[in-house]
Amino acid sequence: MSTAIKIFSPATVANVGCGFDVLGFCLDTIGDEMLIRKTTAKGIKITKIEGFDLPYDVKENVAGISALAMYEDLKPNCGFEIEIYKKIKPGSGIGSSSASAAGSVFGINAILGFPLNKTELTFYAMKGEAFASKSEHADNLAPAIFGGFTLVKSTHPLRILELPTPKNLYATLIHPQIEIKTSEARALLPDKLKLSSAIRQWANIGSLVHGLHTSDYELIKESMTDVVAEPYRKELIPYFDKLKAAVLKAGALGCAISGSGPSIFALSKGKKTAKIVEQVMNHVYSESDIPFETYVSKINQEGIKIL
Numbered sequence: 001m002s003t004a005i006k007i008f009s010p011a012t013v014a015n016v017g018c019g020f021d022v023l024g025f026c027l028d029t030i031g032d033e034m035l036i037r038k039t040t041a042k043g044i045k046i047t048k049i050e051g052f053d054l055p056y057d058v059k060e061n062v063a064g065i066s067a068l069a070m071y072e073d074l075k076p077n078c079g080f081e082i083e084i085y086k087k088i089k090p091g092s093g094i095g096s097s098s099a100s101a102a103g104s105v106f107g108i109n110a111i112l113g114f115p116l117n118k119t120e121l122t123f124y125a126m127k128g129e130a131f132a133s134k135s136e137h138a139d140n141l142a143p144a145i146f147g148g149f150t151l152v153k154s155t156h157p158l159r160i161l162e163l164p165t166p167k168n169l170y171a172t173l174i175h176p177q178i179e180i181k182t183s184e185a186r187a188l189l190p191d192k193l194k195l196s197s198a199i200r201q202w203a204n205i206g207s208l209v210h211g212l213h214t215s216d217y218e219l220i221k222e223s224m225t226d227v228v229a230e231p232y233r234k235e236l237i238p239y240f241d242k243l244k245a246a247v248l249k250a251g252a253l254g255c256a257i258s259g260s261g262p263s264i265f266a267l268s269k270g271k272k273t274a275k276i277v278e279q280v281m282n283h284v285y286s287e288s289d290i291p292f293e294t295y296v297s298k299i300n301q302e303g304i305k306i307l
């Protein structure tokens, strides 16, 4: 049994357009690193955080909250120290809190010899995610822990479905350097949906999932539209409409807000188109005075891993 492990905990894109709170996929170029160390002293401690200013208090840091929930149930005869090397900016819309919440439980589970399966890890990680976003959703956690595309069939009981990734699918992302708290972006959404919007949305989710299963790029293209969250949230993201129109014109299959934003993602068939889409995103945002970063990423099939 090892006493310390280093892990990579990936960034993720939640919602995938139409799948609010249920669909997500895993990115391969962006993520946090964490070190989990076994100690003889009992309890959970966060001993180092680099990259961003986040709380060391285990009850206020999502990594500590999820680790503590798992620790209190498993009652191991040891303790754990957590070091977080944060690369994913909190409030960026690519699952920053989720990477930390998933990372601590994954690391502890590995040191203890893997007593829990991936769904059980997601269950404990949800405790941390709920603290950050004020809602127990698992659409970032599931792809971070399982890799690839996932669908959260239900949270109570937790049931996660792993979806296939068409071979040639690439993601392009732009991260404008403004912060949108997930809890605030959720508070913008209405409690009730118009029946006509609900019908469009569930038809889109069903056909997007079918498109992933059959590698039907045309169907994926027709299915990513979000009529539930995007109309309300896009107002928080400068240049959203302009960027989306330009990206679709450049050949992307779809473009939508990543999670609760401000990041925006596009899916493309082929790396070449994904790179063109990246140039277009750069071009649109270079008109603004907002600093931004762009990335092209394969869909990461492995998810969180030991380094």
Ligand SMILES: Nc1ncnc2c1ncn2[C@@H]1O[C@H](COP(=O)(O)OP(=O)(O)O)[C@@H](O)[C@H]1O
Pocket (backbone or CB within 6 Å): 054, 055, 060, 061, 062, 063, 084, 089, 090, 091, 092, 093, 094, 095, 096, 097, 098, 100, 101, 132, 133, 180, 181, 182, 183, 259, 260
């Ligand atoms: N380890 C952590 N990583 C990221 N955010 C954390 C962490 N611990 C607590 N937080 C808090 O969670 C909030 C960010 O979460 P959220 O708004 O869901 O953004 P994101 O989409 O980046 O996950 C911030 O208020 C941040 O202070």
Ligand SMILES: N[C@@H](CCOP(=O)(O)O)C(=O)O
Pocket (backbone or CB within 6 Å): 014, 015, 020, 021, 022, 092, 093, 094, 095, 096, 133, 137, 139, 140, 182, 185, 186, 229, 258, 259, 260, 261
């Ligand atoms: N389904 C959630 C996803 C939030 O993702 P994040 O990366 O912004 O934390 C939502 O849309 O609120």
